[in-house]
Structures are given as structure tokens and as C-alpha cells.
Amino acid sequence: MLLWTVIRRLIYSVILVVAVLVLNFLLIHLAPGDPADVIAGEMGGATEEVLASIRKAYGLDQPLYVQLWVYLKAAAGGDLGQSFFYNAPVIDLILDRVGATLLLVFTALGFAIVVGTTLGVIASRKPTGIVSNLVTVISVIGYSAPIFWTGIMLIIVFASLIPLFPISNMYDVTKSVGPFGYALDVAHHLVLPAFTLGIVYLAQYSRLTRASMLEVLGSDYIRTARAKGVSERKVYGRHALRNAVLPIITIAGLQFGGIVSGAVLVETVFNWPGLGTLAFDSILARDYPTILGILFFSAVIVIVANLITDLLYRVADPRIRMAK
Amino acid sequence: MTVLDTKDESLPRAEHPAAEAWRVFRSRPAALFGLLLLSIIVIVSLFGPVLYAVDPFEIVWAPLTPPFETETAILGTDNLGRDMLAGLIVGGRATLLVGVTAALITIIIGILVGALAGYYLGWVDDVLMRITEFFQVLPPLLFAMVLVTLFSPSLPVVAMSIGIVSWPATARLARAEFMRIRGLEYVSAGRSIGARDGRLIWRVILPNALAPLIVSATLTIGVAILFEAGLSFLGLSDPNTMSWGLMIGSGRQYVLDAWWVVTLPGAMIFLTVLGVSLIGDGLNDAFNPKLRER
Amino acid sequence: MTVLKVDNIVVDFATRRGNARVLDHVNLEVNEGEILGIVGESGCGKSMTALSIMGLVPSPPGNLTSGSIYLEGRDLVGLSKDEMREIRGNEIGMIFQEPMSSLNPVFTVGEQIAESVRLHENASQRAAWERAVEMLRAVGIPEAEVRAKSYPHQLSGGMRQRVMIAIALACNPRVLIADEPTTALDTTVQAQIFDLLEELQKSRGTAIVLITHDMGAVAQLADRVAVMYAGRIVETGTVEQVLTMPRHPYTEGLIACVPHLQPDPPEKREPLLEIPGVVPSLTELGDGCAFAPRCNRALATCTGRQPVLKTEGNGHATACWAVEAELENV
Numbered sequence: 001m002l003l004w005t006v007i008r009r010l011i012y013s014v015i016l017v018v019a020v021l022v023l024n025f026l027l028i029h030l031a032p033g034d035p036a037d038v039i040a041g042e043m044g045g046a047t048e049e050v051l052a053s054i055r056k057a058y059g060l061d062q063p064l065y066v067q068l069w070v071y072l073k074a075a076a077g078g079d080l081g082q083s084f085f086y087n088a089p090v091i092d093l094i095l096d097r098v099g100a101t102l103l104l105v106f107t108a109l110g111f112a113i114v115v116g117t118t119l120g121v122i123a124s125r126k127p128t129g130i131v132s133n134l135v136t137v138i139s140v141i142g143y144s145a146p147i148f149w150t151g152i153m154l155i156i157v158f159a160s161l162i163p164l165f166p167i168s169n170m171y172d173v174t175k176s177v178g179p180f181g182y183a184l185d186v187a188h189h190l191v192l193p194a195f196t197l198g199i200v201y202l203a204q205y206s207r208l209t210r211a212s213m214l215e216v217l218g219s220d221y222i223r224t225a226r227a228k229g230v231s232e233r234k235v236y237g238r239h240a241l242r243n244a245v246l247p248i249i250t251i252a253g254l255q256f257g258g259i260v261s262g263a264v265l266v267e268t269v270f271n272w273p274g275l276g277t278l279a280f281d282s283i284l285a286r287d288y289p290t291i292l293g294i295l296f297f298s299a300v301i302v303i304v305a306n307l308i309t310d311l312l313y314r315v316a317d318p319r320i321r322m323a324k
Numbered sequence: 325m326t327v328l329d330t331k332d333e334s335l336p337r338a339e340h341p342a343a344e345a346w347r348v349f350r351s352r353p354a355a356l357f358g359l360l361l362l363s364i365i366v367i368v369s370l371f372g373p374v375l376y377a378v379d380p381f382e383i384v385w386a387p388l389t390p391p392f393e394t395e396t397a398i399l400g401t402d403n404l405g406r407d408m409l410a411g412l413i414v415g416g417r418a419t420l421l422v423g424v425t426a427a428l429i430t431i432i433i434g435i436l437v438g439a440l441a442g443y444y445l446g447w448v449d450d451v452l453m454r455i456t457e458f459f460q461v462l463p464p465l466l467f468a469m470v471l472v473t474l475f476s477p478s479l480p481v482v483a484m485s486i487g488i489v490s491w492p493a494t495a496r497l498a499r500a501e502f503m504r505i506r507g508l509e510y511v512s513a514g515r516s517i518g519a520r521d522g523r524l525i526w527r528v529i530l531p532n533a534l535a536p537l538i539v540s541a542t543l544t545i546g547v548a549i550l551f552e553a554g555l556s557f558l559g560l561s562d563p564n565t566m567s568w569g570l571m572i573g574s575g576r577q578y579v580l581d582a583w584w585v586v587t588l589p590g591a592m593i594f595l596t597v598l599g600v601s602l603i604g605d606g607l608n609d610a611f612n613p614k615l616r617e618r
Numbered sequence: 619m620t621v622l623k624v625d626n627i628v629v630d631f632a633t634r635r636g637n638a639r640v641l642d643h644v645n646l647e648v649n650e651g652e653i654l655g656i657v658g659e660s661g662c663g664k665s666m667t668a669l670s671i672m673g674l675v676p677s678p679p680g681n682l683t684s685g686s687i688y689l690e691g692r693d694l695v696g697l698s699k700d701e702m703r704e705i706r707g708n709e710i711g712m713i714f715q716e717p718m719s720s721l722n723p724v725f726t727v728g729e730q731i732a733e734s735v736r737l738h739e740n741a742s743q744r745a746a747w748e749r750a751v752e753m754l755r756a757v758g759i760p761e762a763e764v765r766a767k768s769y770p771h772q773l774s775g776g777m778r779q780r781v782m783i784a785i786a787l788a789c790n791p792r793v794l795i796a797d798e799p800t801t802a803l804d805t806t807v808q809a810q811i812f813d814l815l816e817e818l819q820k821s822r823g824t825a826i827v828l829i830t831h832d833m834g835a836v837a838q839l840a841d842r843v844a845v846m847y848a849g850r851i852v853e854t855g856t857v858e859q860v861l862t863m864p865r866h867p868y869t870e871g872l873i874a875c876v877p878h879l880q881p882d883p884p885e886k887r888e889p890l891l892e893i894p895g896v897v898p899s900l901t902e903l904g905d906g907c908a909f910a911p912r913c914n915r916a917l918a919t920c921t922g923r924q925p926v927l928k929t930e931g932n933g934h935a936t937a938c939w940a941v942e943a944e945l946e947n948v
Contacts, residue, residue, distance in 0.1 A: 019458050031474040038474070140354075140605070144546065144598040146553045149590035152576070156583050220719040226674055227714075228734045228785060229707035232699075242724045254460065261465030265554050269576075279466060280558055283473050291473060295466050302461045318769040319723055 002314065009310060013303050018072065020299045024292045025071050029064070031288075036060055038288050040084055050084065080296065081289035085282065090293035093278060098297065100170055101274030103186075105263050107194040109252065112201035117248060119202075120209020121236060127214060135206045142203025147262050151196040151269035158192060165191045168271040193270040197262050201255070205248055212244040219243075246317050253309030257302045345610035355606020362599030365592070369416035378410035380566040388582040402571065402585050403578050411571050412592055418567035419593065422483045423549035429487025430494055430548065431541045435530075437491070438498025443506055443525050453499070456492045464489040465554055472560045479562050486551045490544065497540050501533035535611035542604035546597040553593045568592050620688075621825045622648040622710075622793050627670055627685030627695075629663075629849075631900075632678060638900035640666045640680070642849045645927075646827075648793060653819060653826045655840030655857070657833060657872065661900075663849040664829045668795045671827075672712055673702040690792065708738035711786030715798040717778035721770035727754070727781045728766030734788045753784035758814060776807035780814065787818065794819075797829045812839055833876045837861055845869045848908035849900060851927065855934035865936040867913050868893070907939065915940040 031038050036051045039058065055061055059070045074081075080090040123132040155167045166172065171185045216222065217240055225239045267276030275294050282290035314320050349355050378384070383405040384396050391400040391408070399408040441452040471485040505511060506529060514528050555561055556569020557576065568589035575585030629641035641663050648654045656664050669675050671687055673694060687694040689709060694702065706712075714720045721730060731750035735741050741749065747766070754762035757780040770778055779799060786794055796815065800808035816839055819826050828840060836843050836857060844854040845866065853866040864870045871893040893912055906921035907913070913920065919939045928942055929935040936942075 016458060016461055020462065023462075027470065027474060032476075140598065140601060144601050145594045146550050146557075146572075146590060146597075148554065148557045149572070149586070149594065152579050152586050152590065155579060156587070159580055220714060220716050221722040223674070224714065224720045224782070224785070225722065227672055227706055227712040229703045229705070229737050230733070231703060239722055243722070257460060257463040260463040261554075264463075264465055264469070265557065268558065279469065283469060283558065283560065286473070288474070291470055295462065295470050298463045298466055299461045302463060306461065317724065318726075319771050 005314065006311065009307055013307050016303050017300055020296050021072055021075050022068065024296055025068050027292065028288070039081065075296075080293040083282070083287055083290045083293075085285040085287035085290065090289050093290060094275065094293055094297050097273060097275050097278050098301075099274075100272060101260075101263055101267065101276060102301070104190065104193055104197065104267065104272060104274060105259055107190055108198035108263075109201065109259060111194060111198040112205055113248065113252065115198075116202040116205030117209045117241075117245065119206040121213055121241060121244075123206065123210040124213035124217065125236070127210075132210065135210055138199075139203040139207040142200050147196060147200055148265040148269050150199065151193070151266055154192050154196060155269070165189075167192060170273050189272075193266050193272050196269070197259070197266045200262060201252075201259065204251070204255075208248060208251060209244060212247050213240055216240045216243045242316075246313070249309055249313050249316060253306050253313075256305040256309075257298075260298050260302060345607075349606045349610040352606045352609060354602050355609070358599045358602025358606065360599075361595055362603060365416060365596050365599065366420065368413060369420060372413035373417075376410065376413055378407050380406060380410040380414050382406065382410075388578060388585070390582070391584055399588060400582070400584050402575055403582075404574075408571075408584065408588055411566050412568070412588060415566050415568040415571055415589060416592065416596070418479060418562070418565045419549060419552055419569060419596070422479055422486070422552045422567075423545050423596075425480075425483040426486035426490070426548035426551065427541060427545040429484060430491045430544050431537070433487065433491040434494025435498045435537065437495040438500075439502050439525055439530065441495070442499035442502025443521070443529065445503070449499075452495075456495050459489070460492045462489070465551065468551060468555060469558060469560060472555060477555075477560045477562055479565060482552060482555060482561060483548075486548050486555075490547060490551070494537075494540055494544065497536060498533065501536060502529055505529045505532050539604055539608045539611060542607055543601060546600040546604065549593060549597050549600070553590075619650045620647050621650050621690060622646070622671070622827070623688040624667070624671065625686040625688060627667075627687065628683040629666055629670055629675060629680060630683050631680050633901060635899075635901045639903065640849050640900060641670065643685070644846075644849075644851055646844060646851070646854075648825045648827055650825055651819070651823045652842065653816075653828055653840045655836035655843040656827065656829045656846060657831060657836055657843060658846035659831060662846040664831075664846055665797050666849075667846070668712065668797050668827065668829055671793075671795060672706055672710060673697070674706075704738070707734050707786070707791070708789045709791050710793045710795065711789070711791040712795040712797065713779070713782045713786050713799050715801050717775050717782055717802060720782055721778055723770055726767050726769055727773065727778075727784075731766075731781070731785050731788050734785050738789045749788060750784070753788050754781070756787075756818070757781070757784045759784075774807075775803050776810060779803065779807075779811055783811075783814065783818070787822070787824065790822065791824060793825045793827065795827045795829070798831070799828075800832075800835070801830075808835075815839065833861070833872060845872065848903065850908065850937065852909065852938065853934075853936045854927070855932075859932065859934040863934070865934070865941045866909075866938050867915050867940065868909050907937075913940075917943065 028035050028038050034051075035058070036054045039054050040050055059067050062070075078091050080094070082088075083090050083093060086093055119131065119135055119138075123129070123135040126132060158165050159167050166189045170189050171182060172189070213236075217235075222235060222239055225235050230239065263274065264276035264279055266272065267274045268280045271277065275298060279291055279294045281287075282294070384407045385394055385401045385405050387401060387403050387405040389401040389405075392398065393400065396407070399412065402408060402411070437452050437456060441449040441456075467489045468482075468485040471488065472482055475481050475485075502525075506524075511524060511528055514524050519528065552561070552567070553569045553572065556567060556573045559573050561567060561569050561573060563570065571589040572586050572593075575582070575589075579586050624644055624646040626643050626645055627641055628639065628643060631638040631640050644663070644667055646654065646656075646667070656667060658664050666675065666680075670682055671694070675682055682695060685695065689705065694705065697705070721727065725733075728747060728750045731753050732743070732746035735746040735749045736743070739746075751762045751766050754766055759765050759777060759780055765773070765777075770781070773781065783794075783799075794815075799815070800811050803811065812835060815826060815828070818824065826839075828835065830836060840857050842854070842856050843860045844851050845860065845868065846852065847868050853860060853864070853869045860869060861873060864873055875893070904921070906919075906923060907916075907925050910916045910920040917939050923939075925937040925939050925942065927935045927937045928945075930945070
């Protein structure tokens with residue numbers, strides 16, 4: 001039963017991926033100006049020779065549906081076009097950077113989920129206590145502060161006042177000695193960017209956990225657990241939390257695109273060599289194939305993440321697991 | 325045996341829902357603070373430039389002068405020697421304008437899609453929700469970056485792009501509300517006396533779904549302002565209109581030498597969004613009957 | 619022999635409108651192998667009595683102000699949290715009104731029964747599971763081995779209430795408290811659950827406190843009955859005494875509301891009776907009898923002073939000035 005669900009979701013995901021490719025294709029043609037110019041990445045500035053080769057490669061002299069077919073066929077083979085700015089295949093540029101972005105996103109997400117739910121659970125024990133108020137304050141601030149501004153504030157603080165953590169780049173060649181030294185150095189560099197990105201979601205998850213715990217704690221099955229003689233620690237940790245995390249899984253899945261978006265800004269602030277800085281650089285250079293490639297690739301990341309959360313949710317909630 | 329309620333035999337006087345909502349809103353210090361904060365920012369943005377008539381693009385003093393060093397530019401100057409204070413006062417106009425416009429676009433698309441999907445269900449719902457899901461897999465900021473890059477960084481394009489990338493959440497909310505309300509008795513009653521779909525959707529269901537949608541609309545303004553700021557930070561805002569985002573975008577390289585160039589406009593955005601979200605939270609409490617009695 | 623004795627307990631709730639005395643000097647005794655019914659309208663303190671016995675009065679705002687609760691001679695009031703936890707589910711089991719929501723949706727029913735066993739007995743995981751299956755069989759669930767692996771949402775309301783009973787009885791408690799166990803169920807299922815309770819009570823000798831507003835259920839199951847009104851016990855005695863010779867005007871009213879329970883069923887169907895008025899707010903109780911404003915036999919004394927339970931020779935006790943005056947005059 002679960003296998004069928006997985007297969008159905010997989011097919012649906014593939015359709016979504018194709019849809020994103022079609023959107024990219026349409027964007028190139030909807031943009032003002034000659035598509036060849038757009039692909040060359042220099043509005044009106046490319047040489048006639050380059051433009052001719054683009055027209056040939058993309059079949060731009062043929063009907064639109066043929067062009068779309070050419071585009072999709074190339075993408076299926078992993079060809080997302082050529083960056084004329086970097087003079088390299090877009091897919092290579094992306095694969096080179098995607099690891100750094102995923103590292104940043106998952107560290108931030110892990111931090112937000114672990115610390116956020118913990119704070120939320122503590123806050124739910126005393127709905128009017130200090131931790132509860134702290135959760136409220138953090139969540140309002142985390143929601144209202146522009147993420148890049150938080151990052152810059154941290155840079156100002158950590159650049160001169162408390163020089164504990166590096167404020168730029170992913171590693172320092174002089175300090176990354178050996179694989180272990182490299183990992184440690186990357187982790188050291190990761191602290192501030194991951195914190196900046198994570199704090200926004202930590203704020204949301206702590207508030208959500210608190211609300212969801214309070215709701216669950218008032219439910220009849222918690223009363224049953226207490227009537228059985230379950231200890232308070234287990235009432236919270238086993239009976240309540242299992243139910244209270246369900247909305248967190250949903251939200252984290254739905255927000256994944258937002259987290260990737262946040263990563264773009266955070267990477268730019270901290271010079272983290274991921275897809276975000278690549279996107280920023282290609283926008284400055286008007287390198288459309290690269291920026292469209294990044295849009296496509298990050299959509300694929302979101303689709304995969306949604307697939308995973310969907311399956312995770314089915315495992316966590318027997319009511320859904322059985323339903324379909 | 326009669327089933328009797330023990331809690332309240334003296335029923336409270338009927339109060340207009342809006343009056344009741346305002347009474348609850350008024351009792352929240354945080355919500356009132358948010359309202360005050362936003363009012364000040366809006367008033368300063370509207371009338372400030374009249375009282376402090378300095379061109380924010382004019383070079384008035386040495387570049388990167390710290391705050392409180394010269395009376396000419398009391399909050400210092402940016403990397404080109406332009407008056408920070410003038411920029412902060414005038415910059416709110418564009419930021420607020422883009423934020424509100426983008427939020428309006430978001431709400432209109434969101435409610436339209438959500439209402440149709442949640443009312444008609446069936447294949448209409450299927451098609452619209454697949455489209456919604458499609459838009460949700462595109463990382464919103466990246467998508468907006470692409471749109472603005474392709475179609476020029478002018479204020480209308482920026483507002484439009486933000487609207488296009490952020491409507492799915494509103495659509496989901498509107499759909500859920502419409503699905504809930506369409507099953508209620510008074511909608512069936514309306515249908516049984518022969519009311520048309522259009523009337524049921526816009527005149528019967530929408531007014532009853534308004535409370536959560538207003539809360540979401542308020543919060544959407546905050547999100548849109550953050551989006552605008554993010555795009556500006558990446559250099560994707562109108563270079564000819566002074567905005568807080570533009571100040572941040574042009575000052576970001578000088579952060580380590582001059583803390584104020586980014587800190588100050590960023591703080592303005594933070595305070596604006598803070599005001600908006602505190603108001604949104606207050607409205608949420610005010611409209612949520614479960615929380616009223618606390 | 620008395621298994622459970624509730625001795626003069628007082629429970630107060632701090633509300634926005636002031637202190638509400640939810641239970642006012644309540645006394646109850648449950649003997650071994652007996653079913654005691656507690657009846658009354660919603661909000662009269664039936665469920666709060668049960669929660670007090672379980673040590674689960676929500677606090678704040680609730681507080682057990684005075685009194686004792688003896689389980690086989692041991693006072694439960696003042697036990698530490700851990701000691702009380704040892705008693706809950708082990709020596710006193712409880713089932714609730716809402717079987718649909720009283721089971722945790724993310725665990726199988728077998729796990730939920732086994733958890734109770736593991737909490738109170740030094741049982742291995744396997745032994746606890748086997749006990750869970752055995753309990754499911756005992757409460758009349760077919761294919762118990764398979765059903766144990768079901769999640770609550772896969773079972774009907776009646777089945778879930780059977781599971782709740784299995785959880786409550788898994789550790790062979792001395793007392794089972796059933797708080798309106800059938801209110802949320804269909805009539806036919808109600809009868810099945812009552813039959814099950816009766817059968818289990820006979821085979822296991824568990825004393826049962828049956829909380830209900832259903833006089834019919836009391837007539838069918840209970841040995842003795844206590845009638846509650848506004849946090850006080852207004853009449854208590856054997857089922858026969860109370861149902862055939864009700865003393866308190868409130869009890870009379872309750873019985874009159876159920877047509878087939880009236881001592882002499884009228885030939886002609888008369889319109890259903892109801893007790894006029896509403897239960898008073900607990901924060902606004904005066905000095906007099908709480909029922910006086912609704913009572914058709916109220917005397918001048920009734921609004922001035924609180925009546926106390928007066929026991930007749932046969933153990934039938936009533937708290938009512940009018941009844942007292944009548945009995946004296948006879």
C-alpha cells in the first residue's frame with residue numbers, strides 16, 4: 001500500500017519537474033527581446049556569431065513546440081544550457097555549488113527543529129512562564145527581522161567585538177589541514193550562516209510547537225494516559241510530542257522553498273559558496289541560463305524534500321498512512 | 325430530563341462583532357504598540373519629506389560620515405556622501421507602497437483561486453490546487469529574482485513579482501475556509517432558495533471567511549516588505565527611487581567600515597514589519613473566539 | 619468490606635467570578651464487588667468526584683481543600699505524585715465518556731494496553747503484549763491478536779470503549795470508575811457495554827463507580843446509588859430504596875423524567891415531565907438548599923439553611939428539610 005503511494009508520488013513529482021522546465025522555457029520567450037539574446041545573457045551585446053550558434057543549438061528558427069521539445073530533451077540528458085559568462089555548462093556550475101547550499105539548509109533546519117520544538121515543549125509546560133514569553137518574543141522578532149539584516153548585524157558583532165566565528169566564506173585554506181581539519185573548519189564557518197538562517201524557522205517552530213502541544217495536552221487521550229499512571233515526563237515526551245510534531249512536519253515541508261530562498265540571502269551575506277551566491281553573481285552578470293538553471297534545480301530540491309516530508313508524515317501519522 | 329447549561333444563565337448582551345474584536349484588540353498591549361509603531365512610520369513617511377526637505381540623492385557631506393558628527397547629516401552619510409536621514413524618511417514611501425501593492429496582488433489572486441477551488445471542488449479544485457502546488461515548489465525569492473531580472477527592476481514589476489510568488493499560501497487558506505463554510509446550513513439554505521453560485525461565493529461565503537483572511541492579509545504585507553527588502557539587498561530594486569531596500573543594497577559592501585549604512589535602514593524595515601505583525605497577531609486574537617475569554 | 623471511602627471531600631475552583639465550591643463535603647462508600655451509581659445533571663460534580671478519587675483535579679484552578687479518600691484504609695490525599703501514579707491505572711482504573719478521542723491516535727490499541735501493564739508490573743514487552751491480547755479477548759473483541767495491532771481510528775466507538783475498559787482493567791484494579799461510559803454511543807452499543815461491565819464486575823469482583831445521568835442504567839446495573847446536586851449528595855441508598863421510594867424532590871424529578879421508571883406507570887401517556895429552572899451557578903450559592911429555587915415543596919427554612927443528610931433506619935439518607943419535616947410528622 002505504501003509502495004503504491006510512493007510510486008504515485010514519484011510520478012507526480014516527475015510531472016512537476018517537467019512543469020518547471022516548461023516554465024523556464026516560457027520565461028525565456030516571454031522576456032522582452034530576442035530569446036537568443038536572453039540565452040546569451042547579454043541584452044543586445046552578443047556577437048552575431050554567438051547568437052547564430054545559439055539559434056542553431058536551441059532550434060530558435062523552428063516552431064515553438066519544436067523548440068520546447070529540443071529544450072526538454074536536452075534537460076532530460078542533464079543539459080541545462082551553457083553559461084556564456086562562466087563559459088561552462090550550467091549543470092556543472094550548479095553541481096559544484098549545491099553541496100554547500102544543502103549543508104547550510106539542513107544544518108539550519110536541524111538546528112531550528114531541535115531547538116524550536118524543545119523550546120516549544122518547555123513553553124507549553126507553563127503557558128504564562130518565562131520560556132513562554134521568550135518564545136513569543138523570539139518568534140515575533142524572528143518573523144519581523146529581514147534575514148540578511150540579522151546576518152549583517154551578526155557580522156558587525158562578530159567581526160570586531162567578539163571574533164569567535166569567521167564571518168565569510170566556507171573554509172580557510174591555511175586552517176583546513178587534512179580531512180578532519182577541513183570538516184572542523186567548515187563547521188566553524190557554518191556557525192553564523194546556519195544560525196542566521198535557522199533562527200527564523202526556530203522562531204516559527206517553537207511557537208507552533210507550543211500551540212500544538214497546548215492543544216494536544218488538553219485532549220482526552222492525554223487524560224487517559226494520566227489515568228493509566230503515565231509519568232508527566234512520558235506524557236509530554238511520548239504521548240503529547242508524537243502528536244504535536246505532526247503539524248511541524250507539514251509546515252517544514254511546505255516551507256522548504258522559503259528556506260532555500262532564505263539561503264540565497266544568507267549565502268550572499270556570508271559569502272557562502274553555494275547556489276545563492278551563484279544566483280547573485282549570475283544576476284549581476286545577467287547570466288540567464290545559469291539563473292534559470294538554479295531556479296530549476298532548487299525547485300527539484302524542493303520537490304524531493306516535499307516527497308520526503310510526505311512519506312515521513314505517513315510514517316508518523318497512522319491515520320494518513322492507512323487512508324491511501 | 326432537561327439538558328441545562330450550568331455555566332451562564334445571564335447571557336451577555338449582543339455586541340457587534342467588529343466592536344467585540346476591537347475591544348479584544350484594544351486589550352492587547354503588544355497589538356496597540358504595533359499600531360502605534362506603524363502609525364508613526366506611516367505618518368513620517370507621508371509628511372516627513374515635507375518637513376525635512378533634503379534630496380536623498382544629493383551629496384551633502386564626506387562619504388561614510390558616522391552619525392552625530394555633523395549637523396548637516398545628523399545620522400551620517402552613505403558611501404556616496406548622501407544624507408542617511410533624508411533617505412530613511414523618504415525611503416519608507418517606496419517600501420510601504422511596494423509592500424501594500426504586492427500584498428493586495430497576493431490576496432486577490434489567493435482569494436480568487438482559493439474561493440473557486442474551495443467552492444466548486446471536483447476538477448476545478450484539482451486543477452487549481454495542482455497549479456498552486458506547482459507555484460509552491462518554486463523557491464519564492466529565487467522565482468521573484470528571475471522575474472525581476474528578466475522584466476526590469478521597476479517598482480511595478482517588483483510588486484507584481486512578489487505577488488506572483490507569494491499567493492499560494494493565501495489560496496490554501498481561502499480554500500480551506502470556503503470548503504468549511506460551503507457545507508454549513510446557511511449556505512445550503514441560500515442554495516435552496518435558488519441563489520446563484522456567484523452570489524453564494526462573494527456575498528454569502530466570503531463575508532464569513534473574512535476574519536482569517538484579514539489576519540493573513542495583514543501578515544502578508546509584512547512578508548511582502550521583507551521580500552522587497554531582500555530583492556533590494558540583492559540589487560534588484562529601482563535605482564532611481566530611494567527606498568530602504570536600495571539603501572541596504574548600495575551600502576552592503578561597506579558594512580565593516582560603516583555599521584550605520586545598513587543597520588539604520590534595516591532597523592526601519594524591522595520596525596515596520598514588527599508593527600505589521602504585532603497588529604496581525606492582535607487581529608488574530610480579536611477574531612478568534614477561542615482566545616477571547618482569556 | 620469497604621474498598622473505597624470518600625470522606626467529606628471539598629473541592630474548590632478559583633474562577634474569574636470568585637470561588638466555586640465544586641464538591642461540598644461529599645461522602646461515598648463503595649463496597650467490594652459492588653456497583654455504586656452516581657447520578658445528577660451535567661455540572662453537578664459527578665465527574666469531579668471521579669477526578670478527585672484519581673488525583674487528577676486540574677490544578678490550578680482546582681484544589682482539593684479538605685477531606686480524605688481511603689482506598690482499602692489508605693488515605694490517598696497527601697500521597698506524593700509518584701505514589702499516586704502507582705495507584706492510578708493499577709489499583710483504580712478509569713474509563714471516560716468519549717471513546718472516540720480518549721485513545722492516542724498514533725499508537726496501536728495493543729501498545730496502549732501493554733503500556734499500562736508495563737507501567738505497573740515488572741512485565742517484559744512480550745508478556746505485556748500477551749496480556750493486552752488477553753484483555754482484548756476478555757472485553758469481547760473478536761480476533762484479538764489482529765485487533766491489537768489496529769490503530770484507534772480503525773475501530774468503531776463501541777470497540778474503542780471496549781479497548782478503554784481493557785486498559786482500565788489490565789492491571790486488575792480494586793475499583794473501576796466509569797464516567798458516563800456510554801453517553802457518546804448508540805443505544806444498542808450502550809446496552810452491550812453495560813452488559814460487559816456487569817459481566818466483568820461479576821467475574822473479576824472489581825468494584826465499580828458508575829457515573830451517569832441515565833437512571834435506566836442505574837436501575838439495571840447498580841446496587842446502591844448516590845444522587846448529586848450542585849456539588850452535594852442529596853440522597854443516597856440502595857437502588858431499590860431510591861428508585862421506588864425517592865425522598866428528595868430532585869430525585870423524584872429525575873425519575874419522573876424517565877417514563878418507564880415511574881413507580882406506577884400511568885395508563886395514559888402523559889407529557890414528559892421536566893424539572894423547571896436551571897442548575898444554579900456554583901459561585902452564587904447562598905446559605906440555603908441549592909435546589910430550593912426549583913423545588914415545588916420548598917419551605918421557608920429551605921432558603922435560609924443548608925439541609926444535611928439524615929439517615930433513616932434502613933440506610934436510606936436524604937438531605938431535605940421538607941422530607942425531614944414529613945418524616946417527623948409521621
